[in-house]
Amino acid sequence: MKLLDFLKGERKKSASVAKERLQIIVAHQRGHRGQPDYMPMLEQELLEVIRRYVKVEQDAINISLDSEDDCSVLELNVTLPNRE
Amino acid sequence: MAKIIVVTSGKGGVGKTTSAAAIATGLALRGNKTVVIDFDVGLRNLDLIMGCERRVVYDLVNVIQGEAGLNQALIRDKRSENLHILPASQTRDKDALTLEGVETVLASLSEEFDYIICDSPAGIERGAQLALYFADEAIVVTNPEVSSVRDSDRILGLLSSKSRRAEQNRDPIKEHLLVTRYNPNRVDDGDMLNLEDICEILAINLIGLIPESEAVLRSSNQGVPVIHDDKSDAGQAYADTVSRLMGEDVPLRFQHVPKRGLLARMFGGGSRR
Numbered sequence A: 001m002k003l004l005d006f007l008k009g010e011r012k013k014s015a016s017v018a019k020e021r022l023q024i025i026v027a028h029q030r031g032h033r034g035q036p037d038y039m040p041m042l043e044q045e046l047l048e049v050i051r052r053y054v055k056v057e058q059d060a061i062n063i064s065l066d067s068e069d070d071c072s073v074l075e076l077n078v079t080l081p082n083r084e
Numbered sequence B: 001m002a003k004i005i006v007v008t009s010g011k012g013g014v015g016k017t018t019s020a021a022a023i024a025t026g027l028a029l030r031g032n033k034t035v036v037i038d039f040d041v042g043l044r045n046l047d048l049i050m051g052c053e054r055r056v057v058y059d060l061v062n063v064i065q066g067e068a069g070l071n072q073a074l075i076r077d078k079r080s081e082n083l084h085i086l087p088a089s090q091t092r093d094k095d096a097l098t099l100e101g102v103e104t105v106l107a108s109l110s111e112e113f114d115y116i117i118c119d120s121p122a123g124i125e126r127g128a129q130l131a132l133y134f135a136d137e138a139i140v141v142t143n144p145e146v147s148s149v150r151d152s153d154r155i156l157g158l159l160s161s162k163s164r165r166a167e168q169n170r171d172p173i174k175e176h177l178l179v180t181r182y183n184p185n186r187v188d189d190g191d192m193l194n195l196e197d198i199c200e201i202l203a204i205n206l207i208g209l210i211p212e213s214e215a216v217l218r219s220s221n222q223g224v225p226v227i228h229d230d231k232s233d234a235g236q237a238y239a240d241t242v243s244r245l246m247g248e249d250v251p252l253r254f255q256h257v258p259k260r261g262l263l264a265r266m267f268g269g270g271s272r273r
């Protein structure tokens, strides 16, 4: 197997691509855990509003809700594209 | 008091029903009074895997709606007297199951059985949520494949937030990872996620590893849960899983390609049964 790999060149194995993708996906999903059910909708609608003004990608927006003792903070992060 | 274990996954077709049938059978063979419930309303198939489809008269929905008693709906397994099956309904009405109804049924079963195994439908909607809501433990069935691992992670999210234990702030559901349809040859080739990577990504305790096996189709053809095929790799892997569920420490098997003799290596040919 090893020799064959060598002859074929250093093609990246598909399983390690899968692993890298999953690590990102799962980290993202876990960031959203325990948040209110309306968060995905809220995120989607905020994205639509922002897109009326600026051209941004689907994953350019990141919102999170942090609750401390007596208040909750809604944090919204939008990565804007570079000015041409 | 019975222990309620849900077999769940998010994604369909990963081996939940195969696993629920094998594990319930294994627990019963080990002397535990066990009932396995099909929660897949509208698409029942646990009865087929258990080989009792011709004896289904009443089902879970009939019991919940008061059309039949629990003892009329329970089917006694023909091979193990410790094992009973509660089939799902074929109704197309997905709302036929209610939380209160499921709670009542589980409460009465709890008095009679040691283990209640809930075979969850696919998805993360109502049906899957009902199947896991009352669980004490969860077996998360995962294939070495991107969409299955992602869905398993979503189910882990539900287990920790949308269950009775979570809502009552009790000890969380005990989560177990069951990796199925594992093919060590493809792992070696670098084209299948390996076990360590899956465990690392999902970060829950591994309860078993079931290889991709020809014995599974054979046993579903016959309606005999694969754990009865104790010469097969999958049957043995499920038996190990059951031992671990019962608290025994059993070494992991079937993770690697079996080493073959020189002749077999020279001439190729499969050695899996």
Ligand SMILES: Nc1ncnc2c1ncn2[C@@H]1O[C@H](COP(=O)(O)OP(=O)(O)O)[C@@H](O)[C@H]1O
Pocket: B009, B011, B012, B013, B014, B015, B016, B017, B018, B019, B122, B180, B181, B182, B210, B211, B212, B213, B214, B216, B217, B220, B234
């Ligand atoms: N270890 C395995 N090896 C080979 N085939 C399997 C294995 N586990 C499950 N299968 C097959 O995968 C298909 C789906 O299995 P099933 O248990 O019905 O999944 P689910 O209940 O998650 O939808 C079936 O055809 C079954 O025979």
Ligand SMILES: [Mg+2]
Pocket: B016, B017, B018, B040, B045, B120, B121
């Ligand atoms: Mg199923």
